[in-house]
Amino acid sequence: MPLSSQLEAGLEAPICLTWELTYGCNLACTHCLSSSGRRDPRELSTLEAKRFIDELAEMQVFYVNIGGGEPTLRRDFVELVEYAVAHRVGVKFSTNGTTMTRKRAELYASMDYLDIQVSLDGASAKSNDPVRGEGSYQAAIRAMELLAEAGFEGFKVSVVVTRKNAFELEALLAIAEAHRAQLRVTRLRPSGRGADSWHELRPSAEQLRSVHRFLSSHEEVLTGDSFFHLAPLGKALAGLNLCGAGRVVCLVDPVGDVYACPFVMHPEFKAGSIRDQGGFRAVWREGELFAKLRRPSPGGACNACDAFSECRGGCMAAKFYTGLELGGPDPECVLGHGEAVLAAVVDRPAVEPGHSRPVSLLAARRR
Amino acid sequence: MACAGSTSPGEKKVFDPALAYRLSPSVALRREPFGALSYHYGNRRLTFLRSAALAELVERLGEFPSGGQAVAAVGVPEQRRASIERALSELLASDVICVR
Ligand code: SF4
Ligand code: SF4
Numbered sequence: 001m002p003l004s005s006q007l008e009a010g011l012e013a014p015i016c017l018t019w020e021l022t023y024g025c026n027l028a029c030t031h032c033l034s035s036s037g038r039r040d041p042r043e044l045s046t047l048e049a050k051r052f053i054d055e056l057a058e059m060q061v062f063y064v065n066i067g068g069g070e071p072t073l074r075r076d077f078v079e080l081v082e083y084a085v086a087h088r089v090g091v092k093f094s095t096n097g098t099t100m101t102r103k104r105a106e107l108y109a110s111m112d113y114l115d116i117q118v119s120l121d122g123a124s125a126k127s128n129d130p131v132r133g134e135g136s137y138q139a140a141i142r143a144m145e146l147l148a149e150a151g152f153e154g155f156k157v158s159v160v161v162t163r164k165n166a167f168e169l170e171a172l173l174a175i176a177e178a179h180r181a182q183l184r185v186t187r188l189r190p191s192g193r194g195a196d197s198w199h200e201l202r203p204s205a206e207q208l209r210s211v212h213r214f215l216s217s218h219e220e221v222l223t224g225d226s227f228f229h230l231a232p233l234g235k236a237l238a239g240l241n242l243c244g245a246g247r248v249v250c251l252v253d254p255v256g257d258v259y260a261c262p263f264v265m266h267p268e269f270k271a272g273s274i275r276d277q278g279g280f281r282a283v284w285r286e287g288e289l290f291a292k293l294r295r296p297s298p299g300g301a302c303n304a305c306d307a308f309s310e311c312r313g314g315c316m317a318a319k320f321y322t323g324l325e326l327g328g329p330d331p332e333c334v335l336g337h338g339e340a341v342l343a344a345v346v347d348r349p350a351v352e353p354g355h356s357r358p359v360s361l362l363a364a365r366r367r
Numbered sequence: 368m369a370c371a372g373s374t375s376p377g378e379k380k381v382f383d384p385a386l387a388y389r390l391s392p393s394v395a396l397r398r399e400p401f402g403a404l405s406y407h408y409g410n411r412r413l414t415f416l417r418s419a420a421l422a423e424l425v426e427r428l429g430e431f432p433s434g435g436q437a438v439a440a441v442g443v444p445e446q447r448r449a450s451i452e453r454a455l456s457e458l459l460a461s462d463v464i465c466v467r
Binding site: 001003006009011012013015060062063088090112113115 | 401404413
């Protein structure tokens with residue numbers, strides 16, 4: 001059996017688990033996948049978070065991707081990271097950089113099993129700030145400088161590719177390298193606030209071709225496996241090249257709810273809660289939704305496509321939030337099959353209103 | 368943590384049945400339906416070990432005085448020996464296992 005089919009059938013534990021520690025955030029990016037802004041008062045307590053880490057350690061989840069919101073705003077953030085790495089659960093966390101200080105950078109640099117991802121969505125304030133908020137470029141660059149000065153080598157600079165920055169990837173790579181960091185580029189998905197901004201921010205077909213060229217000639221650039229739908233443009237990119245939702249990927253949100261993937265935080269893709277009896281283990285191994293996602297799907301229009309073995313129909317989240325058939329083409333199908341079906345959609349699922357609170361950037365910004 | 372027997376980059380690593388091996392101290396191994404998944408905390412590399420026999424062998428390498436004896440002890444059939452040894456060489460090159 002090919003590895004991809006074995007992975008699609010599910011694993012004992014996820015490979016790529018994202019844990020959004022808080023919805024609290026001091027920015028309000030227009031494409032935020034979790035529509036973050038304010039904290040949820042029902043957030044996991046420190047004790048609950050530690051019990052969850054214990055469970056991850058027992059299940060041998062090798063590392064977690066901590067995100068949010070802005071995870072570093074949680075008062076127990078460092079305590080939880082230290083607790084995780086002490087239990088051999090590696091941590092990679094994403095940050096907008098606003099909370100970075102010299103002291104913090106030195107602390108992070110001194111820790112084993114820790115990796116950091118600084119979000120940046122443009123090679124200058126002019127292209128970054130309209131998406132991530134005024135001053136966010138400066139904050140991210142400052143954080144990168146502090147990390148570099150503290151000797152934290154190989155942290156990641158994480159870019160969501162949009163229409164506004166798709167032609168800046170070389171410049172973004174240079175910025176990352178200047179700080180001894182690695183560039184990581186990921187796909188913009190129409191989730192959270194991204195559902196509203198997706199239509200205007202998504203890269204054009206021409207830009208997607210140039211992204212594919214860029215990635216093919218820069219194998220050092222990481223992608224979080226998010227551009228496998230571009231494979232039919234040429235060679236397949238490095239990675240597992242499949243939609244991992246509920247199979248190798250899952251998301252745990254700030255209140256402990258478990259979803260199939262960070263980009264489908266919608267009731268339809270909620271598998272359970274770590275607060276339920278049996279905890280995360282039961283949700284991952286026995287959850288009904290996950291069992292369903294791991295069964296071979298009846299498929300749809302994509303099964304007949306020559307490129308299916310590489311592209312596998314693309315991203316489930318992108319199809320879901322644009323109202324497309326899950327077995328049919330991705331809205332960004334590089335063979336052009338997405339545009340036609342996209343135009344025919346009348347009924348799109350509403351984004352979960354629970355996390356979708358409008359936030360005023362000025363009011364929410366902390367110094 | 369580097370392995371005791373780590374060699375300089377570029378040097379080709381080949382599994383030698385006469386030497387003693389172990390799972391690298393920086394690596395965790397998790398059994399999976401297809402075999403096992405290993406993760407290297409240093410270079411953050413995931414490796415798929417695609418058979419139960421290979422997974423068991425790697426888990427138990429450290430119990431035997433030599434790699435060859437470990438291969439014999441877990442009952443690798445003669446015709447699969449070459450491919451298992453090739454897999455071990457790859458695991459050695461990526462520091463999943465190391466000389467002890
Ligand atoms: S739904 Fe999309 S983002 Fe989520 S795992 Fe599948 S391909 Fe990746
Ligand atoms: S039709 Fe489907 S499988 Fe074929 S390239 Fe488009 S999205 Fe991929």
